[in-house]
Amino acid sequence: MDTSGSRQASRTYYLRKNIIMGLLHTWLPYILAGIAVGGQYALIAIGYTMVYGILRLINFAHGDVFMWSGLIMVYLVTVLPLWLSVILVIAFAIVLGTTIERVAYRPLRTAPRMSIMISAIGVSYLLQNFALYITGGLTKTYPSISWLQKTVKIGSATTKMVTLITPVLTIVLVFILVMLIKHTKIGMAMRAVSRDFETSSLMGIDINRVITVTFIIGCALASIGSILYFSNYTGINPMSGAMPGLKAFVAAVFGGIGSVPGAVVGAFVIGICENLIKGAGWTTFSDAFTFVLLIIILMVKPTGLFGEKNLDKV
Amino acid sequence: MLAIRNLNVHYGGIHALRGIDIDVPDGKIISLIGANGAGKSTTLKSVMGLVAKSDGRVFWDDTEITSLRTKDIVAEGIILCPEGRRIFPDLTVDENIAAGAYLRKDKAEIARDREWVYNLFPRLSERTWQLGATLSGGEQQMLAVARALMSKPKLLMLDEPSLGLAPLVIKDIFNVIQKIREDGVNILLIEQNAKVALDISDYAYVMETGVITMAGPGKALLSDPRVQQAYLGE
Numbered sequence: 001m002d003t004s005g006s007r008q009a010s011r012t013y014y015l016r017k018n019i020i021m022g023l024l025h026t027w028l029p030y031i032l033a034g035i036a037v038g039g040q041y042a043l044i045a046i047g048y049t050m051v052y053g054i055l056r057l058i059n060f061a062h063g064d065v066f067m068w069s070g071l072i073m074v075y076l077v078t079v080l081p082l083w084l085s086v087i088l089v090i091a092f093a094i095v096l097g098t099t100i101e102r103v104a105y106r107p108l109r110t111a112p113r114m115s116i117m118i119s120a121i122g123v124s125y126l127l128q129n130f131a132l133y134i135t136g137g138l139t140k141t142y143p144s145i146s147w148l149q150k151t152v153k154i155g156s157a158t159t160k161m162v163t164l165i166t167p168v169l170t171i172v173l174v175f176i177l178v179m180l181i182k183h184t185k186i187g188m189a190m191r192a193v194s195r196d197f198e199t200s201s202l203m204g205i206d207i208n209r210v211i212t213v214t215f216i217i218g219c220a221l222a223s224i225g226s227i228l229y230f231s232n233y234t235g236i237n238p239m240s241g242a243m244p245g246l247k248a249f250v251a252a253v254f255g256g257i258g259s260v261p262g263a264v265v266g267a268f269v270i271g272i273c274e275n276l277i278k279g280a281g282w283t284t285f286s287d288a289f290t291f292v293l294l295i296i297i298l299m300v301k302p303t304g305l306f307g308e309k310n311l312d313k314v
Numbered sequence: 315m316l317a318i319r320n321l322n323v324h325y326g327g328i329h330a331l332r333g334i335d336i337d338v339p340d341g342k343i344i345s346l347i348g349a350n351g352a353g354k355s356t357t358l359k360s361v362m363g364l365v366a367k368s369d370g371r372v373f374w375d376d377t378e379i380t381s382l383r384t385k386d387i388v389a390e391g392i393i394l395c396p397e398g399r400r401i402f403p404d405l406t407v408d409e410n411i412a413a414g415a416y417l418r419k420d421k422a423e424i425a426r427d428r429e430w431v432y433n434l435f436p437r438l439s440e441r442t443w444q445l446g447a448t449l450s451g452g453e454q455q456m457l458a459v460a461r462a463l464m465s466k467p468k469l470l471m472l473d474e475p476s477l478g479l480a481p482l483v484i485k486d487i488f489n490v491i492q493k494i495r496e497d498g499v500n501i502l503l504i505e506q507n508a509k510v511a512l513d514i515s516d517y518a519y520v521m522e523t524g525v526i527t528m529a530g531p532g533k534a535l536l537s538d539p540r541v542q543q544a545y546l547g548e
Contacts, residue, residue: 185416192402192413198364199400204388204417204465 028157030279036163038271039170043225044248045263047218053194053258060120063245064127069093069223070230077143090223097219131238139237142230250294256307315339321370332524345503345511348521354504391468399458403447414464431460452483469500476507508545512536
């Protein structure tokens with residue numbers, strides 16, 4: 001009696017183990033890809049959420065800064081060594097982002113919020129069309145960074161190095177960023193400015209400098225994200241920034257726009273869900289999922305997962 | 315000393331300040347009283363460079379500060395403690411205090427001044443890790459004054475420090491204001507509560523719809539029948 005019971009138990013144990021291993025075998029590649037894409041969305045989403053936190057502006061041009069970082073990389077590696085190209089791409093994104101802020105947003109800071117939003121949309125089209133002019137609308141081949149393309153085996157799944165590096169790098173960068181916001185003077189200034197421009201400047205805080213730093217961080221992270229993202233997709237054209245940009249924006253809204261941890265969680269959720277949907281064979285609907293999610297959040301919990309309860313300044 | 319000369323401000327399509335002259339001599343408490351909308355807050359904001367001046371000049375000792383940027387005016391030793399307290403709600407009490415010392419780099423002195431403001435407001439020292447938003451109105455006002463003092467100002471401008479506070483708390487705050495003056499800080503005070511303000515002021519200005527209509531020593535204005543009728547409800 002006793003022995004047959006334990007044999008029964010061990011049989012169900014092995015059966016369960018087999019089912020779990022089987023599921024893992026099927027789904028692991030999709031989960032890994034989802035985590036990687038999620039990390040790439042996260043690096044873009046931070047720029048959206050931080051700029052929104054401080055300026056209450058949805059920086060529609062952010063996805064195009066991301067795309068331009070990718071394009072510049074294509075041109076730079078043809079003449080420069082890889083390491084130098086990477087540094088220059090990050091520097092380029094920073095210069096582009098801060099220039100956009102200075103030229104298109106700063107003069108409108110006291111204007112109604114709608115004007116600055118329209119200006120952001122204008123900059124987005126400008127960047128896309130300028131890229132169209134430069135590339136002639138052709139898809140460029142993104143340089144293959146051999147180290148990132150190396151195949152690695154995790155359990156039963158084979159994947160590229162970039163899939164492993166992305167989440168690790170994302171989490172390290174986010175950790176550094178959160179520490180910066182929490183424990184440094186400029187971080188404190190950012191939190192103060194995000195709540196109250198006038199009082200912050202009364203304390204002697206240079207608002208323009210804080211905003212510039214915010215754009216520097218957002219664009220640097222987006223350009224790092226672009227290197228990881230395009231390493232996975234190889235092709236890049238003037239519209240390549242639009243979809244990841246939109247998805248990162250949805251991630252920021254999902255997490256609660258203005259919140260950095262929220263944007264990161266949102267990005268991973270969207271990345272993983274998208275890939276699970278692909279794994280289930282519904283690839284056609286994976287993009288639609290993101291936007292259905294956006295509609296549902298806006299109806300059910302417009303402030304997102306970790307959003308501020310009171311979005312309007314007192 | 316602060317000298318405001320012929321200050322004019324146009325604000326939202328109206329001529330809000332029409333030739334204001336105010337002096338804040340060293341070691342004095344000067345107050346500016348008047349009804350809601352008379353232009354008191356606008357005066358202080360335009361001194362700080364938050365509101366554009368259409369005419370007039372502002373001097374701080376021998377320096378002209380008329381067109382300096384806000385942060386440079388703060389660096390000159392002038393600070394405004396804004397109306398409605400304006401505590402940073404998601405910064406802790408300690409961080410709010412630190413925000414006041416934003417432009418200073420003298421770490422040792424900042425630590426000493428931190429002790430000083432916590433001594434002035436012992437209730438804040440029990441709440442250093444609390445978020446600004448969780449404080450009571452009176453504590454927030456104390457924090458706002460403490461934060462302003464952390465800039466080590468030579469001139470402290472206070473905009474309605476008694477607004478919405480219980481009489482006991484008002485008394486506390488005004489005691490501290492007098493103590494601060496003894497430490498050599500000049501004070502320019504805006505109040506709707508004319509009685510408390512005039513009581514402690516060396517000199518006061520009465521403002522009506524953008525112009526100064528009366529001026530004199532605080533005690534003298536207290537007994538002036540026009541002031542009594544208009545602002546003291548007697």
